[in-house]
Amino acid sequence: xxxxxxxxxxxxxxxxxxxxxxxxxxxxxxxxxxxxxxxxxxxxxxxxxxxxxxxxxxxxxxxxxxxxxxxxxxxxxxxxxxxxxxxxxxxxxxxxxxxxxxxxxxxxxxxxxxxxxxxxxxxxxxxxxxxxxxxxxxxxxxxxxxxxxxxxxxxxxxxxxxxxxxxxxxxxxxxxxxxxxxxxxxxxxxxxxxxxxxxxxxxxxxxxxxxxxxxxxxxxxxxxxxxxxxxxxxxxxxxxxxxxxxxxxxxxxxxxxxxxxxxxxxxxxxxxxxxxxxxxxxxxxxxxxxxxxxxxxxxxxxxxxxxxxxxxxxxxxxxxxx
Amino acid sequence: xxxxxxxxxxxxxxxxxxxxxxxxxxxxxxxxxxxxxxxxxxxxxxxxxxxxxxxxxxxxxxxxxxxxxxxxxxxxxxxxxxxxxxxxxxxxxxxxxxxxxxxxxxxxxxxxxxxxxxxxxxxxxxxxxxxxxxxxxxxxxxxxxxxxxxxxxxxxxxxxxxxxxxxxxxxxxxxxxxxxxxxxxxxxxxxxxxxxxxxxxxxxxxxxxxxxxxxxxxxxxxxxxxxxxxxxxxxxxxxxxxxxxxxxxxxxxxxxxxxxxxxxxxxxxxxxxxxxxxxxxxxxxxxxxxxx
Numbered sequence: 001x002x003x004x005x006x007x008x009x010x011x012x013x014x015x016x017x018x019x020x021x022x023x024x025x026x027x028x029x030x031x032x033x034x035x036x037x038x039x040x041x042x043x044x045x046x047x048x049x050x051x052x053x054x055x056x057x058x059x060x061x062x063x064x065x066x067x068x069x070x071x072x073x074x075x076x077x078x079x080x081x082x083x084x085x086x087x088x089x090x091x092x093x094x095x096x097x098x099x100x101x102x103x104x105x106x107x108x109x110x111x112x113x114x115x116x117x118x119x120x121x122x123x124x125x126x127x128x129x130x131x132x133x134x135x136x137x138x139x140x141x142x143x144x145x146x147x148x149x150x151x152x153x154x155x156x157x158x159x160x161x162x163x164x165x166x167x168x169x170x171x172x173x174x175x176x177x178x179x180x181x182x183x184x185x186x187x188x189x190x191x192x193x194x195x196x197x198x199x200x201x202x203x204x205x206x207x208x209x210x211x212x213x214x215x216x217x218x219x220x221x222x223x224x225x226x227x228x229x230x231x232x233x234x235x236x237x238x239x240x241x242x243x244x245x246x247x248x249x250x251x252x253x254x255x256x257x258x259x260x261x262x263x264x265x266x267x268x269x270x271x272x273x274x275x276x277x278x279x280x281x282x283x284x285x286x287x288x289x290x291x292x293x294x295x296x297x298x299x300x301x302x303x304x305x306x307x308x309x310x311x312x313x314x315x316x317x318x319x320x321x322x
Numbered sequence: 323x324x325x326x327x328x329x330x331x332x333x334x335x336x337x338x339x340x341x342x343x344x345x346x347x348x349x350x351x352x353x354x355x356x357x358x359x360x361x362x363x364x365x366x367x368x369x370x371x372x373x374x375x376x377x378x379x380x381x382x383x384x385x386x387x388x389x390x391x392x393x394x395x396x397x398x399x400x401x402x403x404x405x406x407x408x409x410x411x412x413x414x415x416x417x418x419x420x421x422x423x424x425x426x427x428x429x430x431x432x433x434x435x436x437x438x439x440x441x442x443x444x445x446x447x448x449x450x451x452x453x454x455x456x457x458x459x460x461x462x463x464x465x466x467x468x469x470x471x472x473x474x475x476x477x478x479x480x481x482x483x484x485x486x487x488x489x490x491x492x493x494x495x496x497x498x499x500x501x502x503x504x505x506x507x508x509x510x511x512x513x514x515x516x517x518x519x520x521x522x523x524x525x526x527x528x529x530x531x532x533x534x535x536x537x538x539x540x541x542x543x544x545x546x547x548x549x550x551x552x553x554x555x556x557x558x559x560x561x562x563x564x565x566x567x568x569x570x571x572x573x574x575x576x577x578x579x580x581x582x583x584x585x586x587x588x589x590x591x592x593x594x595x596x597x598x599x600x601x602x603x604x605x606x607x608x609x610x611x612x613x614x
Contacts, residue, residue, distance in 0.1 A: 055510050060439075089512035096510075101503040106525040115521070116511045167511065 002073075003030040004207050005054070005175060010067035012046075012053050021280045023049045025231045026067070028306070031224075033174065036198070036208040038222035038239065040215065040254075042276050046231040047211045051177045053077075054209075055094055056084045072174060090120040093168035095178040095197075099160035099185070103152040109136070109163055110148030116170045135166040139196060158189035165197055169204060176201055177209045182217070194221055215258060219243060227251050230277045230287035233306065237313040247315040249292050286317070343602055350602020353595035360592050363407050364414030373401035375408040376559050384578045394580040396570040402584050405561040409585065412562050413543045413592070416473065420480040420546075421538035425531060427485025432492025433523060437500050437515075447493070453486050459548060466554040473556055476549065480542050488534050492527060499526045529607035536600030540593040547589055563589050 012024040024046045031037045039047045052058050054069055056076060069076040071092065076084065088094075093116075096102040103112060113132035118125055129148065136144035139162040152160060161181060168176050178197060182190040198221050201208045210222060218225055218239055225242045227235040227250065235248040246252045253272040274291035277283060283290050289299040298318050306314040344351030363370065379399040387394045393402035431450075435443040461483060469475045499505065500523065508518045543563075549555035550564025558565060563585040571582035 057506065057510055085512045085514060087512070088510055094507070094510035096503055096507055098503055102507045104504040104508075104522050104526070106528070107521070115508075115513070119512055119517070164507075 003070075004033045004072060005029070005031040005209075006070040007050070007054070008068055008070070010050070010053065010069060011065045012049055012058065013063055013065045014058075015061045015063075016280070018280055022065075022282075023062070023231055023279060024053070027228075027231070027233050028067075029226055029233065029236070031175070031207050031209065033207055034202075034205050035223045036201070036210060036221060038210045038212060038218040038225045039228060040212055040218055040225060041228035042213060044276055044279060045228040047228050048179055049231075050228070051094070051179050051209065051211055054177060055088060055092060056081075057094075086120070089116045089173070090171045091173050092175045092177065093171070093173040095161075095164050095168050095176065095181050097180040097183055099157055099164055102164055103160055105152055108149050108151055109155065112152075113148075113163060113166050113170060116167055120171050131170070132166070135170055136163070138169070138200065139163070139166045141166075157185050158193060161185060161189075161193050162196065165193070165200065169200055169206075172204055173206055175207045175209065177211070179211045180213070181210075182214075183212075190217075215254060227254075230282055231279060232287070232316065234288070234317070235313075235315040236306070237310075241310065241313050245310070245313070247309050247313065248288075248317050249294050250288050251315075253291075339606070343606060347602040347605060350598050350605070353598035353602065356591060356595035357599050360410055360595075361414060364410040364412075367407040367411040371401075371404035371407045373404040375405055375561050376400065377404075384574060384581075386578070387580055393584040394578060396578070396581055397574050402566075402580060405566060406563070406584055406588050409561045409563045409566060410588070410592075412473075412556060412560065413546065416477055416480070416546050417539040417543045420477045420542040421484070421535055423477065423481025424484035424488055424538050424542070425535045427481065428488035428492045428534060429524070429527070429531060431486070431489035432494075433496050433519060433527065435489070436493035436496030437519060437523060439497075443493075447490070450486055450490055454490075458483060458545065462545065462549060463552070463554060466549060471549075471554050471557055476546060476555060480545055483545075484538050484541060488538065491530060491534060495527050495530045496523060499523050502526075529604065532607065533600050533604040536596055536603060540596040540600075543596075544589070544593055547585075 007027060007029045010024055010027045011022065014021045014023055027046065027050055029037065029039070029050070039050065041047045049058070049062070053062070053064055054071070054076060058064070064077045067077070071087070074083075074087075076087070079087075103109075110129055110132050113135055114125065114128035117123055117128040117131050121128070123131070133145040133148055136147065141147060141159060141162055152163075155163065164181075176197075181197065182193050185193060194217060197208070210217065212218060222239045225237060225239050226233050227242075227248065229250050235242070235246070235251050237245075237247075242251065243255070246255050250272070253270070256270040257272065259269055272291055277287050277290075283300075285298075285300045285302055286292070286295075286304050289295040292299065296318070304316045304318050306316045308314055340351065340354055343354060377400065379395070381399070382391070382395050383399045384397055385391055385395045391401050391403065393406060395401055396405075431446065435446050462479060465479050466475065469479075505518055505522050508522050513521075546555055546562065547564030547567070550562045551568040553565075553568065555564055556562050558569070566585040567582060570578075571585060575582050
């Protein structure tokens, strides 16, 4: 079976005041229908840029310089703007990080949920509006139909993110991309939102790309994981495999940094030394080498590429003795 | 859970909104009332004016204000109050049409340049810069002396004059709105640029547009009065506040001070009340003061 989404060798550069900055360098990912892929990494690792380039929303300064994004048999880097607009919202939906600012403050909730249905399904406005009420009920907003006429400021953060999910599901997309959907929310609300998102995507048999920096989220909701660092994918595996058997020193460091319930109380948490790299001035060779406890001469000279260490488990590292 | 909704005190009716304005912003509310009265007088001038605008009565020349003539009569026996009312009519027409034209022009120029940016923005805004370096009145006098005085010309000239300058304000708020997440969200939903502009950018620039419009109404009325005062406005015998000031008002100021006082006061009160009303509107429509 062909994967629903196959990103291969994607490179993205941004024009800045200080010259060209390469935000993505040869990123390859693939996702099958109905699967959930988590993309993890710290700020500036390129996870959001990957998502935005799938949507073709890099803005004026960003440009795909190399590679392809194959979605359902079409290369999204080559399709026309018109076709891209047909795909956006209809086949690929995007959930943004900040529910507080992703809704238009002067339009009613109902209007905004009905908008994608009206845009893509050529339905009358009243039909779209009716369907919006149904969608709000599905994302468990109490008294949904009566709240269609409310404005975003009358909703809490968690409810707004539910509205965003309703908007994403509106046209039964094949793929939903959620860019840190719960970062701006309360911890208690986070779990509700993620479970809702997971269940509804499963019901609709959609695929989900979950961008996050929370490894707890990954363990609970993802089938596969891609770890990104400095604009590159450095390790991919199934979620279970990655937890049991992390292979890249960066992934290992991330795992070691998670506080554990059975750990020694009062002991200091593990941290990865140093700072995330500056994308406009990446270290030579493997970009993790300045922070890597196992760095060798080879790591400074050449860039490691992804290679298989176990079935379906790839890492970009020359390997080291543990 | 934590999902408690706050019922914001947002009223939907125009009447309730203004009642709230009278309570919270009394000055602006009173300004609004005077503005409404001015509109009423302008629209129904023909019905409420006790005398015709050019009805002369040579037996009653330069009479001081009395019960029969609330604001006195002028040098050829016309009722000043009736002429003020008819002048209000002209001011309403010119004020609204020219300010409307100016606002539409500002929106088109401002939203397009602000949203798209780039080279066109650069070029158009440099033109706006150059335009704004000319003093308004000089520009007006030059253009009017070329095309000749008249209602239509004045509306178009004032509309363009204020429209081009005002586009800068709309452009600024468009840029602020453009950077908001919801415009990106709308794009990610597959909305076309026109759809984003119409449904997401424009409604969010609207508070600025409303204020721009009300202040422009005042400015246009004043500019028209200035032109008429200089003899470049609406040709006589149609009464305008500006020509009333410059005609009878100036010549007979010592014999009949009411001739100058009446149009002068009307002008001052109306422009002032429109401005405070616009200020109050801005304060009350500020999104930071809405909701929670």
